[in-house]
Amino acid sequence: MADVKKKQLVFNFIEFLRASAADGTVKEDDKESLEVAVQCIAESFGVDPDSPEQQAQYSIQPTSLLSLLDVYLKTKAKTGPAPSSSSAPAPAQQAGKPEPNDGDRIKADQYKVDGNAFMGQKLYDLAIEKYTEAIKLDPTAVYYSNRAAAWGALGKHEKAVEDAEKALELDPKFAKAYSRLGHAQFSIGNYSAAIGAYESGLELDPSNNNMKTALTTARSREAEDAARTREVPRGTAPSGAAAPGGMPDLSALASMFGGGGGGGGGEGAGGMPDMASLLRNPQMMAMAQQMMANGGLERLMQNPAMRNVAENMQNGGGMPDFTQLASDPSLRDM
Structure with a gap:
């Protein structure tokens, strides 16, 4: 024998x-x-x-001597000096699950090898299945991190966030899991969270150039996003914008049309305003957005004076006198 x-x-x-x-x-x-x-x-x-x-x-086969050696080294590390009574139990024990034995670890490692092979073939669904089987047998940070990468490859970044965070819960010093978490958060637009993940990862692995590049990109994207969404301070609305009640400043609107219907520098040929230029006017865009947001447009079109204006234009009556509209008491009340 x-x-x-x-x-x-x-x-x-x-x-x-x-x-x-x-x-x-x-x-x-x-x-x-x-x-x-x-x-x-x-x-x-x-x-x-x-x-x-x-x-x-x-x-x-399909196990290898290297896989067996890896299991032996992990087992040896875990069977070192007994932890003190104040030490936290292992994750599997915390969940009420028995500690995986050597056979479980060997099978789990083989599942990981198979999952990695499927990742190389871009068969991400199959890779996830293999990593999941590995996690069932031996829930380690590596297996969760690998599955996070597979979720990300499928575009399911929320699930990638969950697995990356689980990996870090199991091993807070696993730098690669921070990289996975940063990529997932970046992909769903959480740039601030991505920055935090990359910074934490670089504290553990300062020479990681991939994370350095990703951190720079995330910071740049966060700055661009902030610039696009920066709000105008209260009380400083641009000229012609809607007042707090939701109605536009009709006096300013009249000035855009040259002071009233049928006259002024906003006209095109035939007495009508240059509508293309008008629609590009930022004041007009601000008014339209504000009115659509707070229901002002609906209330405006229910006003009798505005209905008369619309009917007049449909019957060929030309543009209204906006100066006169601005002085209409019912519109001012609105």
Whole structure:
């Protein structure tokens, strides 16, 4: 039995060496020497790495020796000195779940490997399924962070935020999770939150150029957004804008039309105003937006005087005298 275990170990070690040569880990000049070493090791232990029978008997694929080593190191780290009674329990214990065993960790790691492979193929839905299975077996910050990346690739940034925050809850010093969180917050327009995430990540990983660039972009976008949405201070509405009651300043409107119907510098040919220029006028735009926002336009069109104006224009009567409209008591009351 001991001889079988040794052969199994050697067989998988040879698989590791050959995989290292295939994935570029080993330099091209060293590959020939490595293959000679593989043949010598195989002969010494009576192993044939090209035998289908031994492949079925000894290989541990899809798990690898590296995965097993990683599980061992994690287990060793967790079985160090016992924590004091004041220490917080592990996340799984906090949720009332049993601590994952070595078998669970091996399976979870393989799910992660599969998920990473699907990410490389841009099969994001399948990647999410694999990461979710890994989380069920061993809920670690890495698996949540990886799933956050997959959610982001699908454009589901709110879910990416949730997973990134969960990863940081499990491991507050996991810099990559801050990067995932920053990207998700940026993608949904929460630039301030994105800036905070990137800044926290850079405190842990100051040399991360990707996060530095992302932080600069988020700050720039936040400044642009603030400039676009900056409100005009109360009491300083531009000339011609609506008064607090929702109605426009008709005297200013009259001045735009040259003082009344049929005259003034706002006219185009035939006595009508230049409507294209008028609609581009920022004062007109401000009045229209204010009236639409607070219902002033609806109340204005219900006024008899304005209905008469509309009917007159429809019957070819030309533009109204806005100076006269401005002095109408009913419109002033509105």
